[in-house]
Amino acid sequence: MKKQMSGITLASIYIGTVIGAGFASGQEIIQFFVRYGKLSILGIFVATILFCILGVKLLQIVYSKKINRLEDFLYLYFKRKTIIFINIWLIGLLFVTFFIMLAGSGAIFKEYFQIDQLYGIIFMAFICFIVLITGVNGIAKANILLIPFLIIIICYIGIYVVYNNTFIFSQLAPDNIFKISEFSLDLNSLIWLGSAILYVAFNSISVIVVFSSLRSLIVEKKCAVYGGVLGGVGLGLMALLINLSLLILYNDIVGLEVPMIAIASTVGYVSKRLYSVVLLVAMFTTAIANGYGCVLRISNLLKINEKITSLLVCCISVPMAALGFKRLVTFFYPIFGYIGVLFLAALIIKGKKMN
Template identity: 40%
Template structure:
């Protein structure tokens, strides 16, 4: 049971982080690929930090018996600041959920040649079915999907690498001239940017954290899994950098080169990655408001799912360009405060 819980928590952790930006290859291109081979060092640092952050948060949840993100905010930031930041973060979670719905619509329309509305409603229905079973549904969905994502991304990364004899674009004459800053700074920003949603989810997993070993093991395995996924996305994006630089969905462009079936398969993987992030964000949001609404968890989930659909219709690009930069910097600020509190004010 303990080992199963480690896998469940690690899967939820990984599933929360690997949304549309990660699985599409766009985040990897932005934060790591443009630094060439140095991107591997950046991913190594990011993997260690993800493992450290996950372990610290899960240990704090276990020690203090925290049951929600609101509890974690009050412990780390105090009642007043915690309440103010909670409102901002819940808006972040709602926007993250809507971005994934919009991404599903865009994927159905552009890659599957189906209706955008069908894409939005398909994800909405799966999310609602998961929310009905609360934390059990969240754990089950991620435990099923995350291994598929690992297998699929590792397989495509390996195929591309071996087919091209490990020849990278920069070794073939490409100069990574658009480099700004350095790979270490980029790695730190990437972890901070992506940790806030994961922290919100991890702080709600007390029923699965049976002891300190479960907390630490889940964080470490989650960090290793994220590092592996990022590394096997970095390899193909380095190899085809000259051809995919500036493409909106780099990994889809690479999968297209490998044939129609692989393109379809990766499209499904990308949709599943969006789904795990949508479910995680929606789960925390619903857990935070269900008691205040007083209408029961299932009705709260239904209301949340229906209310989010009009927001998702604003479009994937519009939501990403408007909301992600703003909440990204807010997320960095909050993560830094939490880490500072974890080191300086240790729970007794």
């Protein structure tokens, strides 16, 4: 039972780290997958495999190399001077991801709960601060409690939409959906494959930061495999269902800031409200994961108390988040995706040299 709980805990944290506002809202899925039409299904299949490999490999390294913090992981691959540069870059990445989650929560509060966007952002920042000061144990407990609810609702909405629109989905043929200008469906192109790799690469950075502090939760090496595969498959399943829902109802949601809420509303009023909560949960779990990583990096680099750093990060993020969720996702995510590819390439090259 202890081994099973270890795997489930690791998978929950894995999913919670990745499935943030962009994922659950549908914006990330549109940006990296839906735009390629039916080929997006292949892209998600590839991304799922890569997520499984990434999760297993990272957790195994953390366990076997006895890694307790990110610096321990980086020292395996890079020199001290390089690590200083990487730390500065990671602070930027984690901080941006954190305030994008806050921006998403503001959009949800404004559009679906009729609460001013700024108040929504401030509320989410405050809740994140409370969890951040509790450390990795608080983050683990939050994910174990919230992720099952998130998975159940996303799967229910996705399955409902696909099941009740099987005819529409069957009509997604060259004479229909391929004509939509937003979709790039050149079968001779492998852009969809590159986009899938880019998506995993972007998310991998946050995963590395979070996983490097989870050694105490890995009971044995098999738990690393279980947690990595379960987390990767869970992410792939939810991405697939969201992707199919967006493909089927694309004409109804194009241009919306939070498209999955519109899709949930087709199921019913209760589903719409539930999915609004799902989005807030997704934003919260990813925000605390990235926020905690950012706090650790700043605290370690500048030798500042973690609680004070948590307060500073949350306060500074509020005005940044006010810039708007969709604008931030569109601008920052592809950029960090490309940088993530370079970072992973460096890890692979260094790893081969070490072997």
